[in-house]
Amino acid sequence: MDVTTPILKCAKLCVGYGDVSVMKDISFTLERGKILAIVGPSGCGKSTLMRVLGGLDEPMSGSCELLGVDLSQADSRAREATLRQSGFLFQGSALFSSLTLRENIEMPMREFLKISSSQIRQLAEYKLACVGLSDAIDKLPSEISGGMAKRAGIARAMALDPEILFLDEPSAGLDPLTSERLDDLILKVRESFNTSIVLVSHEVPSILHTADYCVYLDSDTLTMGAYAPPKDFLDPKSHAKAHSFFSRVVTPK
Numbered sequence: 001m002d003v004t005t006p007i008l009k010c011a012k013l014c015v016g017y018g019d020v021s022v023m024k025d026i027s028f029t030l031e032r033g034k035i036l037a038i039v040g041p042s043g044c045g046k047s048t049l050m051r052v053l054g055g056l057d058e059p060m061s062g063s064c065e066l067l068g069v070d071l072s073q074a075d076s077r078a079r080e081a082t083l084r085q086s087g088f089l090f091q092g093s094a095l096f097s098s099l100t101l102r103e104n105i106e107m108p109m110r111e112f113l114k115i116s117s118s119q120i121r122q123l124a125e126y127k128l129a130c131v132g133l134s135d136a137i138d139k140l141p142s143e144i145s146g147g148m149a150k151r152a153g154i155a156r157a158m159a160l161d162p163e164i165l166f167l168d169e170p171s172a173g174l175d176p177l178t179s180e181r182l183d184d185l186i187l188k189v190r191e192s193f194n195t196s197i198v199l200v201s202h203e204v205p206s207i208l209h210t211a212d213y214c215v216y217l218d219s220d221t222l223t224m225g226a227y228a229p230p231k232d233f234l235d236p237k238s239h240a241k242a243h244s245f246f247s248r249v250v251t252p253k
């Protein structure tokens with residue numbers, strides 16, 4: 001792939017289920033190596049959009065290119081090759097509960113990589129070391145904390161060295177300090193591997209710290225309200241709803 005090809009390019013994208021549209025008029029281009037945050041009220045369609053961007057679901061209309069390939073038009077070979085370049089952390093992490101962290105990370109490698117078992121073992125150890133979980137490598141998901149499970153989920157999403165990672169609410173349910181460490185991990189992954197990252201988040205400090213761009217989904221108009229660097233939404237003259245999302249200040253009682 002040409003390195004100048006955008007990692008994602010959407011034009012008039014409409015996503016939904018059956019003939020019910022959830023969000024429409026989504027248009028933006030994201031360069032490689034950038035971090036995009038998808039933001040908006042609960043139920044507005046963030047996870048739905050993420051699944052379409054990652055090629056897991058078909059758009060209702062419009063186009064969406066991942067690494068220059070329009071997955072809804074591509075033949076099955078091009079589609080499969082492109083899908084191999086994306087890693088997913090689904091909302092709620094979804095590790096296999098009966099497998100240790102090592103086995104969880106090794107599973108996609110065993111399925112897709114034609115390398116020896118000892119190389120797979122080494123790679124899994126490396127991925128878990130990247131997310132600071134070397135000591136928990138032989139633990140089951142039930143034996144680790146929520147923050148560790150998120151990090152293990154990221155390690156599994158990174159198992160096949162994807163060009164792009166899709167992280168659906170990676171810091172949901174974590175305390176502020178653990179959440180901050182997860183932000184640093186996300187930035188480290190981008191810096192070390194030049195991985196592009198799309199994340200869904202409700203946490204303003206985290207979005208401002210990590211994201212280069214932000215898509216704000218407007219649940220009243222069911223359209224993309226705005227696309228800009230998140231710090232732009234701190235300006236009162238920016239998109240009104242995105243601004244109120246970004247500038248909500250809690251006054252102590």
Ligand SMILES: Nc1ncnc2c1ncn2[C@@H]1O[C@H](COP(=O)(O)OP(=O)(O)OP(=O)(O)O)[C@@H](O)[C@H]1O
Nearest residue numbers: 017022040041042043044045046047048049091200
């Ligand atoms: N599999 C499905 N079939 C039909 N409708 C669905 C399906 N999944 C989600 N929806 C609907 O699509 C809309 C958007 O859901 P989605 O999960 O994308 O929202 P979200 O912005 O990710 O919400 P949250 O912030 O709570 O995670 C909702 O109205 C939801 O009920």
Ligand SMILES: [Mg+2]
Nearest residue numbers: 046047048091
């Ligand atoms: Mg969601």
